[in-house]
Amino acid sequence: MLTSKDLLSLAKAASLDIRPEDIEDVLLGINGVLEAIEELPTDQLAMIEPLSTTKGGKND
């Protein structure tokens, strides 16, 4: 989980200026994504590489 301090450091590195009123929302949004990503099935993900999105169709 990121803290506000982590967030502002990341933002600085990315040349982004986060207004004080936006900090909490951005932090909650990113931490929500990070928590949800942690819930993905790691064992299954380890067996796969992302493929082209054009793959598929009736002969796939």
Next chain:
Amino acid sequence: MTNPLHRHTLTESAHLVAQGAISSTELIQSYLDQISRMNPTLNAFITVLRDQALQDAKSADEAIKNNKPLGSLHGVPIAIKDQVHTAGIATTSASKIRSTFVPKKDATVVERLKNAGAIIIGKLNMTEFAMGDPVTSHYGITHNPWGLGRDPGTSSTGAGSATAAFMTAASIGEDTGGSIRGPAAHCGLAGIRPSWGLVSRFGLDGASWSLDTLGPLGRTVEDVAQVLQAIAGYDPLDPTTSTQIVPDYTSAMTGNISEMRIAVLHEFVDGPRAKLHPAVRHSIEDAIRTFKSLGAVVDTISIPNANHAGTASRTISFVERVSIHPEWIRERPQDFHPNTRTAFLTGELIPAQAYYKAQKMRDLIRSDVFAVLRNYDVIIMPTDESPAGIMNPEPGFKTVEAAKEGLRKSMYRGLFSAVSGPAISIPSGFAQEGGFNLPVGLQIASMPFREDLVFKCAHAFEQATKWHQQDPPNC
């Protein structure tokens, strides 16, 4: 008293115009009158092309008079989401940042609609930069004709509202994580997210490179199929389009689905993460009975990884969205709606490892779905777990759990965004909420480039039910 012309379906209107039973000018005028009546309340249009549409209608009538060859959409009005380029007409993405942008060239979709004879009647409101929050448009909130103050479905808010309120015969929306299907469900329409690569995105101010699709919303499945037929197919200006031959969609719509095998997705109906509104649950159970009565084989199947479809598709779209114009959030942050600004900042700062895992998850989900679709023609599921909610102007999340809840709820439409296959939403019932009669939608999806199967199944359901024949109040 006969119905006004704007109450005909697109297919009926095209037929009447081609036969000379009505003129395109009469038809367009009827729609413009309806826009004058309804748009001040619903705010579905950013730009109404009143003079241009009437001039084009006059040309369409001249073509009929002179026995010129006619396209399939000759003389009928179609409205376009305002992130799709229209030559000489502002294309704003509902933002202050793009408010003065006037493209020099039509998007391929617009060009193909015009080649088919369609008349572009206006540019439609949407959420700012096609983000999923209904209150962010620089041009004001669009209302749902089924209930003022209710979410018309994002991000193609104007497409849903205008088409349902008879202000256009059909519309073009853009679907990244559900932005055609959501408005279709909330506004009682048919709307298809086509296969990724079926419809050119040349001239689209995109949201997410690997997820964006352009597609139609209409009042019937046949209308949607007619419009998709006109815009689908390879475009040398968009190298991501497929070279596959586009089949004749209407010939698939026989009404006979007795040979079809239909899978019901357990996770989105009875799974631990599904939280269906009682009316949505009732509608899916009703739909299963309807399909069985039509002779289809209907089985419940399980795809556990579908539970993660919202996380995968939203994480990918968050990141890809800001990659298109990274300078805007750095140079003009004050010109964004606060909710869009924080979403852009979130997308900028999601770690690469999270994006990479989301892409892996997407591929895993695709493999799982394809495995099911080797044994079934289509998968059915609710388009959304609830009818149109109340629009909340308050910005932001209050907790991490609330942020995660947004990702969870995205799974219903995020699944086939991740899969890249076609998914249609069609009306399947109503919910009584807050004194309103609000539509709910059924989603029917299949393998990439099997729109024919989706239309076949959706059309048979539509013919067997009457949900699509109900109209919003006061329209």
